[in-house]
Amino acid sequence: DVKVTQSSRYLVKRTGEKVFLECVQDMDHENMFWYRQDPGLGLRLIYFSYDVKMKEKGDIPEGYSVSREKKERFSLILESASTNQTSMYLCASRLGPSYGYTFGSGTRLTVV
């Protein structure tokens, strides 16, 4: 069965810390994505990557960066965590542009 694995289910970090969220997929998918999901706001795209070493900004990239050095791994970096980055972070991958997503189980990040 295809799988997207996010390294942490729950994280608590302090304001100003650098935070790394890791995502690994075992499906040889080209495209990978990072979203955050907040009540009332739905899913918002932070960054995506359609190939190794490629990255594109989504709708809300400010305060975030990403890295994709290998096809299977897509990392989200919060350069200096702030309380307004408290959220559920969802990683997703897909085979190609016409396919649906497989989501990871999510990381609930709390910044205090």
Place this chain on the structure above:
Amino acid sequence: QKEVEQNSGPLSVPEGAIASLNCTYSDRGSQSFFWYRQYSGKSPELIMFIYSNGDKEDGRFTAQLNKASQYVSLLIRDSQPSDSATYLCAVNGGRAGGSYIPTFGRGTSLIVHP
């Protein structure tokens, strides 16, 4: 700005009934349409996709697409309490660079009561 609209609900149906979830979209060039189910506290799970006008059936689920009217719907037959979840509609449009990125609706909450 591409938009995907869903009624937030909750939509409440009795067990065994047909649940009908609707979604409208603004981008006439949209090509691919998806339905995800999200249980409370869990991540979304793809349950249906449809590319062509008409109906597509998979078990108790039927996706319906009408591109002329710009709506897509999901019917759940013989609804079960285990179908209680939020259902997200996602529509693939175009984006600069040719990376087709879906626009998600905010979801409809479905409650199936015994």
